[in-house]
Amino acid sequence: MKPPPFTYHAPRDLPAALRTLAEAGGKVLAGGQSLIPMLNMRLAAPEHLVDINRVAGLDGIEATPAGVTVGALARHADVERAEVHPLLTRALKLVAHPVIRNRGTVVGSLVHADPAAELPAVLAVLGGSVRVARWDGRVVVREVPAEEFFVGPMESAVGPGELAVSAFFPALGEGAGIAFEEVARRHGDYALAGVCAVVTPDGARVACIGVGARPVVVDLDMDLYQNPDEGSGGGSARALDGDGASDAGGRRRAAAALVQDATAPEGDIHASAAYRRHLVGVLAERALRNAAREGAAARGA
Template sequence: MKAAPFEYVLAGSVEEVVTTLRGADGDGKILAGGQSLVPVLALRMARPSVLVDVNRVPGMVSVEVDGDAVEVGALVRHAHLAAQDEHPLLAEAADWIGHTAIRTRGTLGGSLAHADPSAELPAVAVALDATVTVAGPDGVRTVTAADLFDGPLMTSLADDEMITGARFPTPRRWGFAELARRHGDFALVTAVVARMTDGWRVVLGGVSGVPQRIRAAERVLDDGGSSADAADAVADGVTPTSDLHGSAEFRRAMAVEMVRRALKHSEERA
């Protein structure tokens, strides 16, 4: 199939993007890498009347260290994230995204805005307490990653807002593990563990509609418990869903194993 007819706007500034989206009255979409949007357009699962191309908007393609965090522009490609060494956890997670062609075109902002439950970067963002910069008609606001994701493919962004960048704190220690049927497939379970200044974060992606913090496992680690005990705490702390790729019980078992592997990864790096 082909996409339904739409008006195409090549925006030259954030202000033009926001103005165009506002004029579309909820019927506009942003095009960045297109790796998530173009397939659903082709299947006519989405029929926006206006498509706003943001690839010419300046100032959103940098990865910069700012104190104890790394600022990443919304148009930074996954391949760039995977190659940079300013934030090793982001590099590790980005390297798991799709295949080369997808990483070459896909963007940080697109991944966060699409809010796919199986995507790697949303899980990392929640684990690191990342903050996302959002531009809209009323100016610029900052939203935490935990407040950005409302459900599968749903965010708290308004129809006339766009992500311009995100700030990712640098963890003291970290680990990452993912289960997929083949490298490049959508993740069945992703585990991110990070030692932050105020304690541990244990986050699972792919198990439900949004990344899940497993606070029971975090408490075990914060209290000095072992990695094995923390992984065991995941079984009671996670609330997985079932789908055609796996049952809730399968995901619960794999969540325990992925957290165990991520913690082992963290110990090896330490």
């Protein structure tokens, strides 16, 4: 299949790219791993295509104690190899296949806003943000927090004439453990459901994919750190408030139930809504257990 006709633009700097978007509109081409198939299948038919691959300064990967800033042209594979953020690195290994990661971009995946994709969940669970630029006689930049960036399925807060220029992934807190668990029909396929978890001594936060119109984020203020390897047969760990579950396994099951209750999956030809809801509960319990183990090991507990 071939894409519909369009006018091609290849600006050389950011102001030129933003002026083109402001005047002509159209779609932005960075990695193209989502856009090109959509064009070929005639699911998208923009009159203008703005290729930003020649724009200098958008491929940076900058790590600081506060977190990691990833530029709009930083490829999945480059960020994965840089190993600048443990959770981001782990999630990138789950994205499609190496040939896709060699070309696809981290920021492009965020803007694409697929509710079954891994990277939106990472940004959401970390409470990150995306910098969006537009042209108003000069370059104007705004910062959009993750909770406002994902508007709906395949829809982000990047408006007409705007360009997402970078994404910020906050650093993990001291003693944090992480996990990303998902189930897909085949390796490299989009997940039927997935759970990204960050567990700290103060509680846990998870983001779920494939079970809502955007990443589903759930904050859990229970102690999942104490005795993370303890089974479900009792123990001396602190009780979950109001639940009576005094063992680590009981706390994880209670947490998984809270995560399930926050999701609203839909069925399709790949899985029913009931199966996805069951799956997210299983994955949430597994992710919380593995993240708690990792965090306890890092602390020498």
